[in-house]
Structures are given as C-alpha cells and as structure tokens.
Amino acid sequence: MNASAPLATELAPLYADHLALMKRRADEALARGGFDHLVVPSGSLHYQVFDDRDYPYAVNPQFKAWLPLTRVPDSWLVYTPGQRPKVIYHQPFDYWHVVPAAPGGWWVDHFDIHIIRKPDDARALLPGPAARCAILGEPQSALGDHVPNNPEAVVNYLEYQRSYKSAYEIALMREAQRLAVRGHRAAEAAFREGRSEFAIHMAYCAAVGQDSAELPYGNIVALNEHGAVLHYMELDRGAPAEHRSFLIDAGASFHGYASDITRTYATDAAGEFQALIDAVDQAQIAMGQAVRAGVDYRQLHLDAHLRLMGILKEFGVLRISPEAAVANGVSFAFFPHGLGHPIGLQVHDVAGFAENDRGGRIPRPEGHPYLRMTRVLEPGMVVTIEPGLYFIDMLLDEVKKNGHADSIDWARVDAFRPYGGIRIEDEVLCTDGDAVNLTRPAFAAG
Numbered sequence: 001m002n003a004s005a006p007l008a009t010e011l012a013p014l015y016a017d018h019l020a021l022m023k024r025r026a027d028e029a030l031a032r033g034g035f036d037h038l039v040v041p042s043g044s045l046h047y048q049v050f051d052d053r054d055y056p057y058a059v060n061p062q063f064k065a066w067l068p069l070t071r072v073p074d075s076w077l078v079y080t081p082g083q084r085p086k087v088i089y090h091q092p093f094d095y096w097h098v099v100p101a102a103p104g105g106w107w108v109d110h111f112d113i114h115i116i117r118k119p120d121d122a123r124a125l126l127p128g129p130a131a132r133c134a135i136l137g138e139p140q141s142a143l144g145d146h147v148p149n150n151p152e153a154v155v156n157y158l159e160y161q162r163s164y165k166s167a168y169e170i171a172l173m174r175e176a177q178r179l180a181v182r183g184h185r186a187a188e189a190a191f192r193e194g195r196s197e198f199a200i201h202m203a204y205c206a207a208v209g210q211d212s213a214e215l216p217y218g219n220i221v222a223l224n225e226h227g228a229v230l231h232y233m234e235l236d237r238g239a240p241a242e243h244r245s246f247l248i249d250a251g252a253s254f255h256g257y258a259s260d261i262t263r264t265y266a267t268d269a270a271g272e273f274q275a276l277i278d279a280v281d282q283a284q285i286a287m288g289q290a291v292r293a294g295v296d297y298r299q300l301h302l303d304a305h306l307r308l309m310g311i312l313k314e315f316g317v318l319r320i321s322p323e324a325a326v327a328n329g330v331s332f333a334f335f336p337h338g339l340g341h342p343i344g345l346q347v348h349d350v351a352g353f354a355e356n357d358r359g360g361r362i363p364r365p366e367g368h369p370y371l372r373m374t375r376v377l378e379p380g381m382v383v384t385i386e387p388g389l390y391f392i393d394m395l396l397d398e399v400k401k402n403g404h405a406d407s408i409d410w411a412r413v414d415a416f417r418p419y420g421g422i423r424i425e426d427e428v429l430c431t432d433g434d435a436v437n438l439t440r441p442a443f444a445a446g
Contacts, residue, residue: 011171012106018168019085019110022066025161027081032358033154035134037127040066041141041148042075042090044119056213061345062136064256065162067107068172072100074119078127086112088122119143152359159350160357163342164380169257170429173344173382174438176216176259177427179252181442183208184263187221191246191265196239197221200248208252216258216347220249227264227420228392230337243267245419251347258347260384261439262425272315273419279311280389284424287339288385291428291435297373297383298365301339304387305331312389317412329367330407333395338371340384343427348372381430382438390421 026038042063045054059070066077067087076088091100103113114125123144127133130145136155137148165173186207190200201221205211212218222232223240227247249262266274287304309322309331317334318325325331342349352373353361362374373383391413399408426439 007171007175008106011168014166014168014171015106016110018166019066019107021166023079023081023085025158026079029154029157030081030134032157033134033151035151035154036080036132037134038077038079038154039126039133039135039146040077041135041137041143042069042072042077043138044140045073046140059256060137060141061256061350062158065158065345068105068255070253070256074116074122076122076126078125080127084112085110086114086125088114088116088125090119090122091115091117093117156354156359157357160354162344162349163351163354163375164378165344165382165429166380169344170382170438172255172257173259173427174442176252176254176257177261177438177442178445179208179210179254180250180259180261181439181445183250183252184248184261184443187248187250188246188263188265191223191243192267194239194243196235196237197223197226198235198237199239200246201235204248204250210252214253216251216253216260220247220262222247222420225418225420227422228390228417229420230388230390245273247421247423249423249425256345258343258345259427259439260343260347260425261427262386262423264422264424266419273416276311276315276389276416277422277424279314280308280387280422281424283307283311284385284387284426285440287387288426288428288437289435291377291383291385291430293377293379293430293432295377297339297375297377298362298368298371300385301368301371301373302326302365304339305335308335308387308389315412316409317416318407319409320407325407328404328407329402330399330404332367333392333399334389335387336370336390336392336395337386337388338368338373340386340425341372343382343384351375377430379430379432382427383430384425385428386423386425388421388423390423391417391419392421393417 040063043060045057048055057073063077064070074090078086089103116122126146134151134154135148183204187200187204190203201219218233220232223246224244226232246265251259264277305326306322309325312318342352355362364371426437429436
C-alpha cells in the first residue's frame with residue numbers, strides 16, 4: 001500500500017534518522033560478532049510440499065527493518081561500516097506474475113541500488129569472502145557460499161535493539177492503527193447487521209484494503225460462544241440464529257509494521273454482558289496508563305489478574321477474594337493468556353524475554369506459561385495491553401477437578417457462558433513520562 005503524499009513527506013526526514021540508527025546498531029553488532037559485512041536476504045519463495053504452488057511469501061524481518069519493502073523476494077540488503085548500504089533488487093523478466101515496480105520512495109536516495117533479473121545475479125554483488133559476512137536469514141535464502149549463519153552475537157544485539165522504536169517506526173505503526181480501525185468499524189457494523197463470521201471478516205478486509213496474505217495475522221472473528229476460543233479462526237459461513245456477542249482480534253500492516261487490536265461487543269447495550277465489557281474496558285485503560293519506564297511488565301500482568309478477578313467478584317462470579325483466586329489458580333481459568341507482548345515488525349515482536357543485548361532469558365512468573373513479555377519497560381518500547389475474561393468449559397472443569405468449585409457461583413457462569421468471552425487490546429508506547437496509547441486516538445478520530 002502506498003503512503004499518501006503528506007505521510008510520505010513526513011516520513012522522509014524520519015527515515016533518514018532511522019537509517020542512521022540502523023547503521024549504528026549494525027556497526028556495533030558486527031563488531032561484537034567479528035564480521036566485516038551485514039548481509040540480509042529478503043527471503044525466497046518455496047513450494048508447498050508435493051505441490052507446485054508457493055507458500056505465501058513472508059519477508060525477512062531483518063530486511064524490512066531497513067527498508068519499507070515487503071514483496072520483493074530474492075533481494076538483498078548489504079551493509080559495510082563506513083559505506084553506503086546497498087540494495088540488490090530483484091525485478092525479474094516475468095509474464096506469469098506482476099513484476100515489482102522500480103524502486104521508489106523516500107528511501108531510495110540513501111542506497112546504492114542494483115537491479116537484478118535472476119536470483120543468481122546477486123552472487124556477483126555480494127561481498128566476500130562469505131566467512132566475513134554476518135548473513136541473517138532462513139536456510140532457503142542461501143546463494144553459493146553466502147549461506148545464512150545468523151551469528152548469535154549479531155542477532156541478539158539487533159533483536160534487542162528492535163525493542164526501541166524510532167520516530168519513523170512509530171509513524172508507520174500509527175498508520176497501521178488507522179487502517180485496522182477502519183476494519184474494526186466495518187466489522188462492528190456487519191455484526192450489528194446480523195451477518196456471519198465470514199461476512200464480517202470480508203467486510204473487515206475490504207475496509208482495510210488488505211487480504212489474508214497481507215494482514216499481519218489471521219483475523220479472529222468470533223460470535224457468541226466462539227469468543228471463548230482464544231484463537232478462533234473458523235469463520236462460520238452461516239449466521240447464527242441469534243447474535244449475542246462479538247469478539248474481533250484483527251490488525252493491519254503498513255510498510256512492514258503491524259497493528260494488533262481487539263474489541264468485544266454485545267447486542268444488548270443495556271444487558272449484563274455489556275456491563276461486563278464496560279468494566280473490562282475501563283480496567284484495560286488503567287492498565288495501559290500503568291505502562292511506565294522502570295515498571296516490570298511481569299508485575300503489570302500479575303496486577304491485571306487481581307484487577308480482573310475484582311471485576312468477577314463485583315459481578316458475583318467469584319465467591320472468594322481476588323487475592324485468593326490468584327493464589328489458588330482460579331484466576332487462570334478466566335484469564336489464561338498473557339497481558340500482552342512487544343509489537344512492531346512482527347506481531348509478537350522479538351526480545352520480549354531478553355535479559356540483555358548479549359542474550360539470556362528472563363523467566364515468566366510461576367504459573368503464567370503464556371506471558372510473552374518479561375522485561376522491564378523502557379522508553380521506546382511498544383507493547384500490547386490485552387486483558388480478557390472468558391468462560392471456557394475445559395478450564396472451568398479443571399477448577400472443579402482441583403477442588404475449588406466452591407470458589408465460583410456456577411449459576412453466574414452459566415449466565416455468561418453463551419457470550420464466550422471478552423478481550424480488549426490496545427498498543428501502548430512507553431515514554432520518559434506518561435504512556436501513549438496508539439490505538440484509542442485512531443478510534444476517536446471518527
């Protein structure tokens with residue numbers, strides 16, 4: 001998708017600063033690994049097993065970190081400290097497929113660009129010897145002696161630094177928010193019209209202007225009880241007899257950067273389930289405001305359990321205190337996933353567990369196996385905040401098996417079970433001061 005002229009004008013100076021930052025990071029990474037050159041293939045197409053069709057192409061994240069290019073397989077980025085970076089741009093002679101357009105945009109003046117017509121033509125343009133190159137990519141991207149080696153010291157440093165988003169990256173992420181919000185509005189309207197999950201999904205894609213291969217992840221479009229399946233992607237073609245509730249977890253892509261937004265709706269605006277949604281929504285806002293430099297994300301997750309159990313206590317679902325529900329594991333039955341994750345070039349962005357820029361892993365809290373972020377928050381990090389409450393039969397049965405059935409008012413559970421569950425998700429930027437919610441302004445813009 002092409003940027004509008006005003007956005008392109010805004011991005012040009014931001015990109016220059018971003019590229020300078022990428023060079024500094026690469027200089028340090030190469031020094032740590034003892035290499036002379038950074039070589040990053042964009043990735044290649046490869047056939048599905050026992051077939052002559054390609055798997056959907058996904059660009060190498062290490063490549064699109066440098067360039068707003070996401071659909072140019074068999075291309076390469078080459079950087080040598082002290083030299084202009086080089087792009088080897090694959091533009092084949094091909095009448096079977098659409099050929100990538102000539103390079104253009106705010107980035108081209110910063111690179112030496114070499115057009116190749118065949119993937120093998122890149123061989124003569126890659127630096128040598130290959131042993132002096134840090135080559136970051138998948139095995140299928142190998143070309144002659146240039147086989148991806150993904151040196152640990154280089155990858156650890158670059159992935160850790162990706163946690164800190166540049167102003168250019170934040171601008172792209174804001175645009176990804178705006179695109180996704182278009183889809184969310186269209187999806188809500190389709191739900192209110194009584195349409196099927198598949199029809200709602202198609203309305204979302206049409207509004208965003210992206211199909212399933214372009215979206216950053218498969219849309220979760222869940223009506224009624226389906227909201228209790230955390231990654232529900234079946235997309236029923238027929239509308240249910242009754243529309244009670246709707247949970248949608250869907251994002252958009254913009255020049256390689258992802259958005260990830262979840263909302264939940266009830267048909268009955270005056271009903272109890274809508275009141276429960278409203279309570280989770282207010283709690284989610286407060287959780288997002290707690291994103292501050294120096295705060296341990298693990299603590300935010302644990303605090304979220306207490307706050308959500310407080311809501312269930314208020315609504316009569318819990319018979320015990322929130323503290324007791326967390327201590328005895330009952331809270332996990334209602335909130336079985338993590339509070340969120342880093343986001344950027346990837347939906348679940350890298351280095352969420354990194355101890356430092358040389359490696360190591362910060363463990364999850366005991367009893368919380370699905371948390372995807374364990375670091376202390378720092379300025380420049382963007383994380384999702386996505387609390388949820390669900391009525392999942394399998395997990396509720398475990399509560400009974402573990403001897404905690406008396407902790408729950410099962411009649412209240414039965415009242416909410418037909419609605420599936422609730423999740424509210426925004427993306428939040430950590431700064432030197434107050435948190436910056438990137439998602440809600442896009443909804444407020446109208």
